Amino acid sequence: MKTTFSRQFALIAALLLVCMIFTGVSFRFLMLGYLKNDKKETLSADAAAVASLAEAYDSTGELEENWDFRLSLSLFSDVGEAEALVCDENGFVVLCSCDEFNCEHIGQQVDANLITEIDASGETFRVGTLAGIHDGRRYIAGRPIVANDTEETIGYVIISSDMTQITDFMQRSSSLFFYVAIIVLVLALAAATFLSHQQAQPLAKVADAARRFGRGELDTRVTVPDSCGEEVVDLANAFNTMADSLEKSEQRRQEFIANVSHELKTPMTTIGGYIDGMLDGTIPPEKQQHYMQIVSGEVRRLSRLVRNMLDIAKLQAMGVEESRKTRFDLGEELSDVLITFEQKIYNKHLDVRVDLPDKPVWTRAERDSITQVIYNLIDNAIKFCPDGGRLALRVQVDGGKARVSVENTGPTIDKDELPLLFDRFHKADKSRSADREGWGLGLYIAKTIVGAHGGDIWATSENGVTQFNFTLPTVR
8 A cells, every 4th residue: 555655755755866868868858959059150251251261362263272271271260169161162072171281082082962061052061971071960051152253152161060069968968967966866756755744743642542442542742843734733733622522421331321320320329229029028017108109200210311311312313393383472481481480589589689671671582482491590599599689581582583581599510510500410519519409400401402492501600690691593
């Protein structure tokens, strides 16, 4: 399986190789073009100069007998590092710039096509060979010799330069470029290897942490330095955030299982103990009616637990169906629920204060569910409000949401405890421990219902006053 490191390495190596080849080929073609143009200008200028010199020395038409011209031609060859040939009008060599008096080039005929090109355009330049005269490829420039008096072509000047020197230069340049390219490629690949390894190492850490997390090591976290790059740091932070969330979820799941087990164990133990006592005769017949009522109460408690758990599961899975929502006044609903607690309020001599707006506060929700939320909050407030305490209910509109507040005097709930009040099966150590009939599900159900309707719920407690608030969207 190809790793990210190997793929990056192969990609960088291929890109570098292509770039080096492209640069080398481009450099070679540019250099060859430059040298060819330079030679063309130089040899063409030399051919023009020799032709002008020949025209100046030509007085009888016999240049081969003019020693001054032959000396100048030989000097030109030594200085210009090129060889000059003077041909007659038929293309036969009559003079050569070499030092030999009668060199082998005398009497040789140059290519007729070359003479034709000179006649056609007045000059020529080509890369080719002078067959029978010089071996190998050469740069060749040609120019006609025109008689001053008759304006007729009396001969031709052929200037040529061996390409061996330039070929050797290009080979040396190519070799130097090749070795430099190899060095640059090796250094670049070494740097790419180092950088790719630096990038792959933190990714391997994340992968290893994910594997360990999958094996159940929920405290696994990834630590990478900031030098690894913003993307890798973001990946590690995202993994750690996910791990924190999953660890908390697992802790809540374990707590939930433990709480359910504990809450089920107590009534089941009670039911089993009383029934066994009646079966084995430990409980006399005249007392069985009393204990059967206790068993019946525990069964009803278990039934309520199961019903509440089913309601929670249904809300979490399906939410609130739009067809079950109706438009109603929150102030009226709060008043209707409060009336059902008339006897409990009277028994505890509570001071009840209700603050409702003059106009209806309309909302669209499942009415029975919102009734259950209000009922749970008022029931809790009355339950933990001392005799003669104060119970305050309030409905107000804040922007596009309605806010319902249920407030009671009584023990102050610790700040660290407040966020936990809405967890499943949670009971505060002090303020709620006296509630032996409850399961710790009322506030969790309220939170689930309010959340399903797009609202929020929270609690505050300070200076002996505890207040529960929830919001719902308002409608017209």
